[in-house]
Amino acid sequence: MAVSIGKINTFLFFKLPSAWWSGVRLKFMDDTKAIASVKHRWANQNPFNSMFWAVQGMAAELATGAMVSHQIRESGKKISMLVQNNTANFSKKATGRITFTCEDGHLIKDALAKTIETGEGQTIWMKSVGVNSDGVVVSTFKFEWTVRLKS
Template sequence: MNPHFSAFKRIITNPVLFKFFILQKLSAAFWAGLSIAHFDEESCGVRVKYSWFSQNPFRSIYFAVESMAAEMSCGMLAFGQVYKRQPAVSMLVEKVEAVFVKKATGVIIFTCADGAAFEQAVKDALENKEGSKLLSTSVGKNEAGQVVAEFHFTWTFKAKNL
């Protein structure tokens, strides 16, 4: 476990600090109104609401906004593992695949439960010069608990200056 994970968690779970964090690091997510539904070492849920800003012409949430929320649910777990690491570890999305199951309206929560896998991927990256890869999944569900979309992200991690 990253020894700085708890410090990162304090930022992400504090509504005011989180707003500053995403305004600075993920400004598009700030303007789209993304928020954290839950966050811990194992999983992260990101909330997105259907609104004027997030809509498409078909009265549902634009796929790019859904993708942002899905990526953020995985990315927060990844970022928590690389936050203030020494040596530093870079992270990057290499590939994205998505399946859209149902029209996304109302409030959607995208959840990634790959916290342990992110921890291991960063550990592996710190142990070898080639780095590591991880396939993570984020599932978006509406207020009725129905799956609206499923995203698969391939992440790469590489320790700097190894």
């Protein structure tokens, strides 16, 4: 899969400026894995001197959604995507650089094939785990993505 990380980060600037200004960036993506990161700084902190939970959520969602979006584009079909549900767990104060990794890209292809074949919407749960620079998990997000063939 030929993915231009630079194009995706430019997309953030124009279409998701709050993520871009918060420092969220995609670092790596292939068919099965994506990595996004964000560094704790004054502009994205909460009153407790750690990263605001919503900033972590933007980075975590990017690690899942970038793969969904790319595989939809690769399918050549008109398919909509939307987060239907999400859950999050915060296990440690988020300071420094937080890196979110999703390794659930393998789930997307089957969901897209089913929605194309049946015309019915499909859902997949994808997990994005955020770790600090010491490798300690600070938060885990799960996103329920829905994909549906556009009529």
